Amino acid sequence: MTSSYKPMAAEKSCAEAWLSAVVSLYHEGSINSLILHIKDPVSNSPTDHKIMREVDDFLREHGTYPISTVANTIFPESLYTPGQRPKLYDRYRRSFKKVKSKAPDWGRYFDRLTRWDRSDGKIQNQLETLISNLLKYGPQTDRSSPYYNMYEMTLFHPEKDATKPLGRQCLSFLEIKPEQTEEGVVLHMTALYRSHYYVAKTLGNLIGLGKLLRFIAMETNCRVGTLTIHSTHAELDTGKTIGSQKAWGKRNVLALIERCRAIRQAGLDQNSNCVVDPGFA
Secondary structure (H helix, E strand, O other): OOEEEEEOOOEOOHHHHHHHHHHHHHHHOOEEEEEEEEOOOOOOOHHHHHHHHHHHHHHHHOOOOOHHHHHHHHOOHHHOOOOOHHHHHHHHHHHHHHHHHHOOOOOOHHHHHHOEEOOOOOEEOHHHHHHHHHHHHOOOOOOOOOOOOOOEEEOOOHHHHOOOOOOOOOEEEEEEEEEEEOOEEEEEEEEEEOOEEOOOOHHHHHHHHHHHHHHHHHHOOOEEEEEEEEEOOEEOOOOOOEOOEOOOHHHHHHHHHHHHHHHHHHHHHHHOOOOOOOOOO
């Protein structure tokens, strides 16, 4: 059974938002329109790091992509030198053949952000256009009337994706909203997912989106704001046995959740005078 519309309470970090969401998914089953809001998607506490390691160990144990690989499909941080965007794009283009050879139908989000096939046969770098527009029109400039609602990127490609029942993109759309504050301009990101596997992919997705937001903020002299994720379908996936990849099953998912909850509770006990994590209560 699938329930519809579940806005989660705002959480501070990617790991906290992910853990709260998987607890809800375990209780309620798959959810349409699951919405997460992360106050600080680029900072992680020691507890967050422990939860991330626990999830990463689980994924590696079952032979599927680790968190870093999933995050790199959205933003390949190791290729980035601050202030040198052309080098980032060039390094990625040169490494993309290796990406395609390892996973022909997966891992291409950054490619679509930076090499979109236009109808006139030319290539559009959506990410560079968004950054250029922010630098030209955003509220951090000296414009008397800056623009706030023109910073979008699409991942869904009608010609390539519309008729594919499998192997299509899950991340469909990204939007950046600048906000003028007393401390400077803050950039908020919203991401729309048509379908979301919360065990195999979501934590890596959240981390990758946070890194992409930080990159945009650094290159436009802004600050990192919030991250909002709208998963129009969210589920606790149980994996597939393909080659070296091993399905994990719902019982294994529950055990993973309980281990992550125990890590969070230990952090609460240490930092908040034994505040109780409600979890499955």
